Amino acid sequence: MRTIAVVNQKGGCGKTITSINLAAFIAREQKRVLLVDMDPQGHATLGVLSGAVGSPTMYEVFVTEPGGQPTRLRHITRSVRENLDVAPSDIRLSAIPERLTGVAGRETVLAENLAEVRVRYDFAIIDCPPNVGLLTFNALRACSEAIVPMDPSFFSLHGLGKQLETFDALEKQTGHRITPRVLLTLYSGRTPFVRAVVDEIRGHLSGRHFATIIRYSVKLAEAASHGLPIAHYARYCAGYEDYQALTAEVLQQDAGSPKGERITLADVVTPTEDDDSERPLPPAVTHAGVMFTVDAPDAARVQLAGDFNDWVLDGNDMNPVGRVWKRVVKLQPGRYRYRYVVDGVWQRDPLNPAVEPSPYGGHNSILVVDEKFAE
Ligand SMILES: Nc1ncnc2c1ncn2[C@@H]1O[C@H](COP(=O)(O)OP(=O)(O)OP(=O)(O)O)[C@@H](O)[C@H]1O
Ligand SMILES: [Mg+2]
Structure with a gap:
């Protein structure tokens, strides 16, 4: 099982849209995918399930009430469609850091639970919240790859350095190594500033970014509001084309071929x-x-x-x-x-x-x- 965290402490850069659509397109390639929602906002959950979600969610996996039975990840997964399951989240996840203060092993709860389902799935895609806390740490301890979505703005460039430092710090502290790749999102290409950001990324991150760039596409937001990935909502739009290309790139890495600038x-x-x-x-x-x-x-x-x-x-x-x-x-x-x-x-x-x-x-x-x- 390949475990990929979609992570960036900056808010609103396309983490959830990327998690949902990558998971759905990989599932269409006949790979079994688990989408794990680690954000108390629960947007990835809402983006694939319509209607009320209810318990249990990831909260129960982290917190066992006194006298209660422990809940494992496999008990809370819901089927979305063929080859795609989701481990849902809800707002109670925001209480997890406080509930687990001082509890030993609290940073590896997700990693241990994912290890138990590793033969059931080919991919786990983890949508992270926009901060560096216990929930994000759990995702980072569980994954070996990270996708860092980045919208081309001045603040994003500033935040990117900090985000990449987090991976290095984690490796120093725990020996756990992650391969991060930056994904440019929400690309409009209209202003010279945006084009300069793209050049900067390409120049500085050679080999650490995806060739695919996700363009701004209003259909992506529309699809999510209907509880659907773009793969099942609109065929002819930039959002479909771009996430399909990203999926091809991710699967190509799976085949072990080097990530090149060219084919x-x-x-x-x-x-x-x-x-x-x-x-x-x-x-x-x-x-x-x-x-x-x-x-x-x-x-x-x-x-x-x-x-x-x-x-x-x-x-x-x-x-x-x-x-x-x-x-x-x-x-x-x-x-x-x-x-x-x-x-x-x-x-x-x-x-x-x-x-x-x-x-x-x-x-x-x-x-x-x-x-x-x-x-
Ligand atoms: N390529 C895109 N084109 C148009 N709209 C997009 C695109 N990607 C994301 N959006 C929209 O931008 C907003 C933020 O996207 P998203 O929720 O994926 O970001 P996020 O990084 O998960 O945010 P948060 O940090 O709050 O979790 C949403 O309204 C989403 O529908
Ligand atoms: Mg999100």
Whole structure:
């Protein structure tokens, strides 16, 4: 089981929206996911369950009333949908630090409970509260990876240093090591300041941030208010596209491949040119050239646009093969930007984590063709 805490002591930077949507998209990839809500505000719980939540919640896992039976994490999980469970929270969690004052082992309650369910789930995603207290410490002791969402503002840059210091301090104190990665969220790209923050992050955090950037997308807030992840609410919006790309990036790390700035053809499988599999793939080499594949079962028309065809749509239709669409292009060695155009909607390649913001909005996918694979 991979345990990922979504943590930043700064409020309102997209922790909960990231936890909910990453958990839901990973579950759609046939992985079993537990979303753990460690915030007394209970927003992650509300974002996936509609209606009253009621007891028991994480509170009971931490606090056993005198004479009561201890409650374990596995007793409180609720099923959200196939492959996705939630361990809910409620406002009583805010009393936990006080209730557990002086209790031995209070910082490892979550870690011990998660250890008991590690064969039931492939992923645990922990949504943290916006402060560094006992609840956040429990999440950090339980995880080996952390996603640090960050909205591009001056205060965020200031807070980020402090947040990264927390991981270092924890490692010094306890020997427990966490791999943090920063995720830019709520990106509007409109002001030079925002673009400067992005450059700063990329410059200073090489390898410690996600290539995916989460754009501002009003549908994300709308979906959460209906108790739904974006994956089950709206297909054609920036929020869907971005969290799908983040999921691909997280799962790619799972496969053990190094997190790179780019995808190269050396990394991917090489089906034959007449491959009629309906499996969506990142760009792959064939005898006839580079094969692009995109999953769009409901589309009427899909086109491929990129540097290699001057972004011209006419004459660059992809061919339907079952639920996927394909097109093979001969490419010289080099670095290319491209996008799929699904029924007129421009989108990045959801299976390729390498992207860069486009000056026209959204993101372009990046492909690097190595010498040995080129025509
Ligand atoms: N990419 C986005 N586009 C538009 N709105 C967003 C996006 N991400 C988050 N929001 C909205 O911004 C607000 C804060 O997001 P969220 O609750 O995820 O932040 P948080 O870090 O969990 O906050 P807190 O620190 O209070 O727990 C919410 O209203 C949410 O719906
Ligand atoms: Mg939150």
